[in-house]
Amino acid sequence: MAMAIETPKQGFRLGMLIYDTRYRAITIQVIVLLLFLLFVGWLADNTRHNLALKGKDIDFSFLWRRAGYDIGQHLIPYTNDSTNFWAGLVGLINTLVVAVLGCIFSTILGVIFGVLRLSKNWVVARLMTVYIEMFRNVPLLLWIILVYVILGETRPQPKDFKAAADGTQIATMNLWDSVAVTNRGTNLPLPLLDRPLPGGYTSALAIIIVLIGSFWINHILSNRAKATQEATGVRPVMWWKTLAILVLPTLGLLLAMGFHLEYPVFKGFNFQGGINVAHAFTALLIALTLYYASVTAEIVRSGIQAINRGQSEAAYALGLRPGRTMNLIILPQALRVIIPPMISQWLSLTKDTSLGIAVSYLDLRGTLGGITLNQTGRELECMLLMMLIYLIISLIISAVANAYNASVKLKER
Amino acid sequence: MKKSVLLGTLAAAALVAGAAGATTLDDVKARGVLNCGSNTGLTGFGAPDADGNYQGFDVDLCKAIAAAVLGDQSKVKFIPTTGETRFTSLASGEVDLLVRNSTWTFSRDTDLKFDFVAVNYYDGQGFMVKKDLGVSSAKELNGATVCIQTGTTTELNLADFFKSNNITYTPVNVADDADAERQFLAGSCDAYTTDASGLASTRATLPKPDDYVILPEIISKEPLGPVVRHGDNQWGDIVRWTYFALVAAEEKGITKANVEEMATSTQDPEVKRLLGVEGDMGKMLGLDNEWAKRAIAANGNYGEIFEANIGMSTPIKLARGLNALWTQGGLQYTPPFR
Numbered sequence: 167m168a169m170a171i172e173t174p175k176q177g178f179r180l181g182m183l184i185y186d187t188r189y190r191a192i193t194i195q196v197i198v199l200l201l202f203l204l205f206v207g208w209l210a211d212n213t214r215h216n217l218a219l220k221g222k223d224i225d226f227s228f229l230w231r232r233a234g235y236d237i238g239q240h241l242i243p244y245t246n247d248s249t250n251f252w253a254g255l256v257g258l259i260n261t262l263v264v265a266v267l268g269c270i271f272s273t274i275l276g277v278i279f280g281v282l283r284l285s286k287n288w289v290v291a292r293l294m295t296v297y298i299e300m301f302r303n304v305p306l307l308l309w310i311i312l313v314y315v316i317l318g319e320t321r322p323q324p325k326d327f328k329a330a331a332d333g334t335q336i337a338t339m340n341l342w343d344s345v346a347v348t349n350r351g352t353n354l355p356l357p358l359l360d361r362p363l364p365g366g367y368t369s370a371l372a373i374i375i376v377l378i379g380s381f382w383i384n385h386i387l388s389n390r391a392k393a394t395q396e397a398t399g400v401r402p403v404m405w406w407k408t409l410a411i412l413v414l415p416t417l418g419l420l421l422a423m424g425f426h427l428e429y430p431v432f433k434g435f436n437f438q439g440g441i442n443v444a445h446a447f448t449a450l451l452i453a454l455t456l457y458y459a460s461v462t463a464e465i466v467r468s469g470i471q472a473i474n475r476g477q478s479e480a481a482y483a484l485g486l487r488p489g490r491t492m493n494l495i496i497l498p499q500a501l502r503v504i505i506p507p508m509i510s511q512w513l514s515l516t517k518d519t520s521l522g523i524a525v526s527y528l529d530l531r532g533t534l535g536g537i538t539l540n541q542t543g544r545e546l547e548c549m550l551l552m553m554l555i556y557l558i559i560s561l562i563i564s565a566v567a568n569a570y571n572a573s574v575k576l577k578e579r
Numbered sequence: 580m581k582k583s584v585l586l587g588t589l590a591a592a593a594l595v596a597g598a599a600g601a602t603t604l605d606d607v608k609a610r611g612v613l614n615c616g617s618n619t620g621l622t623g624f625g626a627p628d629a630d631g632n633y634q635g636f637d638v639d640l641c642k643a644i645a646a647a648v649l650g651d652q653s654k655v656k657f658i659p660t661t662g663e664t665r666f667t668s669l670a671s672g673e674v675d676l677l678v679r680n681s682t683w684t685f686s687r688d689t690d691l692k693f694d695f696v697a698v699n700y701y702d703g704q705g706f707m708v709k710k711d712l713g714v715s716s717a718k719e720l721n722g723a724t725v726c727i728q729t730g731t732t733t734e735l736n737l738a739d740f741f742k743s744n745n746i747t748y749t750p751v752n753v754a755d756d757a758d759a760e761r762q763f764l765a766g767s768c769d770a771y772t773t774d775a776s777g778l779a780s781t782r783a784t785l786p787k788p789d790d791y792v793i794l795p796e797i798i799s800k801e802p803l804g805p806v807v808r809h810g811d812n813q814w815g816d817i818v819r820w821t822y823f824a825l826v827a828a829e830e831k832g833i834t835k836a837n838v839e840e841m842a843t844s845t846q847d848p849e850v851k852r853l854l855g856v857e858g859d860m861g862k863m864l865g866l867d868n869e870w871a872k873r874a875i876a877a878n879g880n881y882g883e884i885f886e887a888n889i890g891m892s893t894p895i896k897l898a899r900g901l902n903a904l905w906t907q908g909g910l911q912y913t914p915p916f917r
Binding site: 222234235236237238246318319323349350433434435436438445523526528532536537539540541542543545 | 662663666667670686687690691692712720721722723724729730731734735737738739742748749750751752753754762765766767768769
């Protein structure tokens with residue numbers, strides 16, 4: 167008779183949820199989740215209840231009513247007859263412009279500064295240390311206000327650009343009379359077309375298509391040059407071909423459409439014509455860029471120092487110059503370390519654009535969360551909407567950056 | 580930053596939900612202090628002086644109400660609010676009443692669920708420019724850059740005014756009077772627009788007031804007054820009638836100096852009722868019978884408060900104008916104390 171171990175037949179009992187280690191962990195998690203949901207539900211219900219007590223309801227219909235206020239800087243058509251929703255959109259675009267430019271500039275500057283801080287040149291390295299420690303240890307808001315005040319208090323007033331009766335001017339324009347920096351903003355020439363293609367955006371579209379075409383042809387040419395180089399060992403002279411292909415077609419198209427610049431001219435109270443960039447925007451962008459460049463520089467430095475010294479020594483042994491060692495050996499490996507913290511820097515930069523309210527920059531916080539909120543008195547709705555929008559922006563940045571991170575990180579098989 | 584404050588307020592509001600229900604009057608009496616929403620700093624109307632004590636036209640109304648309700652005009656806590664935060668403060672119960680140059684409008688009264696109980700200053704929106712700009716009318720401001728306080732009715736009036744006159748402007752949205760003053764002085768804007776009283780007040784604090792002019796156009800009606808929450812009518816009545824008591828006192832010639840004497844010597848039945856010598860008006864209001872006497876004794880009647888803070892003898896130099904008594908051609912008028 168074979169020895170058989172009879173496993174005790176045991177059904178599931180309720181007590182096992184607590185005493186059996188197989189189930190206990192799940193039990194605890196379910197209870198915590200339930201408590202958490204109850205807490206959230208209580209908060210939501212309490213908010214609703216208290217709002218009802220004050221006679222307030224949650225209602226988003228204000229978004230479709232006339233906004234009634236004006237916005238100084240808008241990239242899409244906007245008048246005070248537009249809806250609150252449209253005003254919010256104007257603000258959102260202002261937010262995104264500053265965020266995108268800030269991310270690009272601060273990353274470029276940050277990488278340069280981070281590498282320079284590791285320079286063997288004592289003066290350069292110390293200068294970078296001073297810059298980095300100064301910027302990242304003072305609150306961003308103060309930098310924004312400082313830049314804004316400097317621009318506003320040191321530059322001449324617009325009327326100083328006007329020639330007096332005897333022909334003298336207190337202030338003159340820069341760059342062959344094309345750019346005027348006043349104490350309110352920067353006036354730049356506006357590119358215009360005399361003979362645009364019919365339709366709204368067809369001209370811009372045509373330029374983009376021609377540019378893409380040029381780059382594509384250039385790409386084919388450089389591939390061919392590479393093939394020639396690998397076959398014969400001699401690289402054909404390329405630079406004038408590249409230059410001609412990239413520049414000539416676009417230039418031709420622009421000339422055909424009658425491209426010219428409209429220069430800003432002083433008239434009445436202020437400069438008319440051209441593009442006016444308010445100092446609120448400039449100050450916010452400069453402060454965000456410099457502040458986040460200092461943070462980025464530290465991230466880049468840590469990434470570079472994380473690479474084993476043997477890597478650069480090996481590169482030098484192969485005869486690579488320091489610059490090429492950095493570009494070909496160190497930076498690609500350092501990216502693995504650099505990218506994850508950079509993602510959170512881009513996220514905080516985007517969220518910090520809301521500090522623009524300090525210098526009257528009307529971003530999403532200034533329109534939807536500022537004026538609309540005040541004029542309609544719908545605090546909760548506006549705040550919820552803003553939180554949702556910032557959340558979506560952040561999630562998109564995060565998703566894109568994470569995808570990039572996945573493509574550059576060390577592939578382990 | 581603002582977000583966390585709001586959420587904090589919501590959470591706090593949720594936690595004290597059980598305590599809600601008591602009337603504002605009971606709350607104030609239990610607390611022993613009146614929480615009055617005030618301006619962050621508008622000279623003459625509500626601003627801290629060199630010692631940090633709030634002084635001004637609006638401030639004196641709060642003090643009179645504290646004297647009427649709590650018996651001591653010093654039992655007021657002034658909570659500074661900006662144009663953006665004032666209504667949230669009032670709605671959340673952080674302040675018991677708001678006396679902060681707030682314009683009475685339809686939507687604030689109805690949609691925001693507030694009650695404007697009186698108009699303590701009839702105002703209108705104006706423009707201030709530098710004299711050397713050579714502008715004599717607001718209609719000449721085509722293309723100008725205009726500093727404007729965000730979150731105020733003036734923001735909407737400004738848009739309407741330029742639109743109806745078919746001229747354009749560039750707005751610079753500033754947070755409060757101090758910011759506006761700085762930007763205006765630095766030349767960031769050609770003109771500053773707000774209530775004419777606010778302009779007079781700002782002009783008085785500028786280094787050289789004579790270099791600036793206030794343009795003649797008044798482009799809106801701005802009835803400014805104390806605000807309370809909807810739904811607590813007793814508290815609304817107390818604020819309204821304390822204010823009316825100050826106006827009635829001016830009409831009847833009762834001043835800070837002679838209020839005690841009037842109470843004993845007067846033969847006028849309305850003055851007797853007002854000062855609590857006869858009748859039981861205080862009881863009807865939920866206060867004791869000497870409420871109005873204390874309110875008047877605090878800083879004097881409406882005219883005295885006006886002259887002491889913003890009148891012709893002060894740097895702000897505002898004439899009574901629309902704010903004179905109805906007997907002198909103004910709009911300040913009280914229903915009978917009967």
